[in-house]
Amino acid sequence: MVRLVLFDIDGTLIRTGGAGVKAFERTFATEFNLPGAVEGINFSGRTDPSIVREAFLRRGITPTEQHFQVFYDRYVFWLDELLHQLDGAPCPGVETFIDDLHHLPKPPVLGLLTGNIRLGAEIKLRHYNLWRHFHTGGFGDDHEDRNTLAAIAKKRGGELIGARLSDDEVLVIGDTARDIECGQAINARVLAVGTGLYSPDQLSVHKPTWAVADLCAISAAEVCR
Structure with a gap:
């Protein structure tokens, strides 16, 4: 789980x-x-x-x-x-997917694994009223290497939860090959979404656990069970 x-x-x-x-x-x-x-x-x-x-x-x-x-x-x-x-918006399905995560029988902790510096991440997500959902993470000003950031984010998440997390207890969600790679670097489950520059077929080449068009196409319960 x-x-x-x-x-x-x-x-x-x-x-x-x-x-x-x-x-x-x-x-x-x-x-x-x-x-x-x-x-x-x-x-x-x-x-x-x-x-x-x-x-x-x-x-x-x-x-x-x-x-x-x-x-x-x-x-x-x-x-x-x-x-x-500029015109922007949350990606399709994001708000419903996050709400569904919060309403799982055992809701997971939500964090960020991003190349954005922390303040940049906060500014972006506050603008779309999403920052409030996230309580931990790894950011660009923690380290330049995404794979190292994944390890940092996993460690911080475990510290917040109060447990050493096993590989299967972590899910990484991203829209690029680098997101998939950094999730795989910590042996996490990886959900790739085609809401960025790459299609699910292009992302599937990198062997994520799932590759979908957007977060409307898969349930929070399925990826977290």
Whole structure:
């Protein structure tokens, strides 16, 4: 039985209308005079720090701790601004699926497993009234590597629950191959959803436990039993 459910954010819980990418672009342009800094960079399933690092290195800038801090301080400002300007919404089935998780006979703890820095995750999910559901997780500012983040999120979830979680007690939900990979790295069950850039057929190649079109297509009880 699943005791901890870890959700990815972008393309899994919400679609922001590109607010995150646009906030990256604005921050590089306004703070570092680097317009177009993220052109050609694949954001899918990656951590914010790894994207920032790649953008700096492409422009020949050594990514120091101070550079990261300046970037994040301005990024969260632009992110909040753009979320209010762009059309976005929770992905199909998300709110009902979360409600169903809360109403299981033994509700699991809900957490996040995301490449977003923690404050960025909070800003995004508060905007869509979803932050209140999540009580633990692993975030981009914990580590640049998604697989390491999965281990961090599992450990924190276990500490919150007060138990060392077995592999079968953890479910990871995501929309990219990297989400599947990081779930598999901790031997968790993995539910892949086709609400991001990839179809269920494309995601199935990476052998998740389930691959569905969206969270309307499968029940909370089925994946948590």
